[in-house]
Amino acid sequence: xxxxxxxxxxxxxxxxxxxxxxxxxxxxxxxxxxxxxxxxxxxxxxxxxxxxxxxxxxxxxxxxxxxxxxxxxxxxxxxxxxxxxxxxxxxxxxxxxxxxxxxxxxxxxxxxx
Amino acid sequence: xxxxxxxxxxxxxxxxxxxxxxxxxxxxxxxxxxxxxxxxxxxxxxxxxxxxxxxxxxxxxxxxxxxxxxxxxxxxxxxxxxxxxxxxxxxxxxxxxxxxxxxxxxxxxxxx
Numbered sequence: 001x002x003x004x005x006x007x008x009x010x011x012x013x014x015x016x017x018x019x020x021x022x023x024x025x026x027x028x029x030x031x032x033x034x035x036x037x038x039x040x041x042x043x044x045x046x047x048x049x050x051x052x053x054x055x056x057x058x059x060x061x062x063x064x065x066x067x068x069x070x071x072x073x074x075x076x077x078x079x080x081x082x083x084x085x086x087x088x089x090x091x092x093x094x095x096x097x098x099x100x101x102x103x104x105x106x107x108x109x110x111x112x113x
Numbered sequence: 114x115x116x117x118x119x120x121x122x123x124x125x126x127x128x129x130x131x132x133x134x135x136x137x138x139x140x141x142x143x144x145x146x147x148x149x150x151x152x153x154x155x156x157x158x159x160x161x162x163x164x165x166x167x168x169x170x171x172x173x174x175x176x177x178x179x180x181x182x183x184x185x186x187x188x189x190x191x192x193x194x195x196x197x198x199x200x201x202x203x204x205x206x207x208x209x210x211x212x213x214x215x216x217x218x219x220x221x222x223x224x225x
Contacts, residue, residue, distance in 0.1 A: 009153075032212055043117075043203055043216030044156070089155060093212065100146075100171070101214060103156040 012110045019077040021107045023090035026071060030092040034101065035064060035075045038087045047075070047088075077109075085111045116140045119204050119217035126194050127225050134189045134220050136204030143209055145187035147171075147179060150201040150219075159202075162187055163209075194224040 013019045025033070031052045036044035050057045050064045050073075057064050063076040073090050087108050091101040117138045126132050136145065147159040158171030160179040168179060176198060178190045191198055201221050205214040 034213065041218075043205075043218050044214075045216070046213050049213060091156075100158060100161065105153055105155040 010108045012112055013080050015080060015082060015111050015113050017080055019080045019109060021075045021088050021109065023073040023104055024071060025073060025092045027092065027094050028071065030094045032093040033066060033073050034091045036089045038089065044089060080111050082111045082113055085109055117204055117206055117215055117217040119220050121220060123221045125223045125225065128195055130194050132191050132194055134202055136187045136217060138185050138206045140206050140215060142206035143184065144207045146205040147189045148203045148205060149173065150203060196224045199224045
């Protein structure tokens, strides 16, 4: 299967600081990447996505960076708020077979007030 | 109202019992998926369906079966539940580009 991993399983940040969540992927054929946020007791919710022909994409307070050279993906959250506390998953899609998404194991972000 | 609805939200059952988890969606998507989530293992794909007549196994289909009763309904069955099937189960949908997935709220299943 795919190897989509995270460098750190947990991350604690002070409210107002910026957060960076990292993700490594192993398949150079992956053409699409996506970040999800999962709050306790809820299903994963879409945050932001990026295609392999891009290096950076920005959303509201979030930025995704893609470094294809080292197969690395990161999610940056600006001015982290208590409501950002959750588990964050990255996922990749490889252009083979059914084009399904393969998910990483997740990073738990805790925002300290 | 939720776009992807899973029932039940919680279920406790005994080893050997047959159970069904149900999923319905109002997004009009053709593609539907069942995932399993275990602590430390992320989300793993059990089965997926691209339309009513198309059912495909995912990476961990053993011990599970599915039925796509209609475009909007996709159910997951455990024919004879075993304790290691205790997990959080998610249904998801996507459009034909199979990019962004929309998830339900999950079903927490415990097999005793």
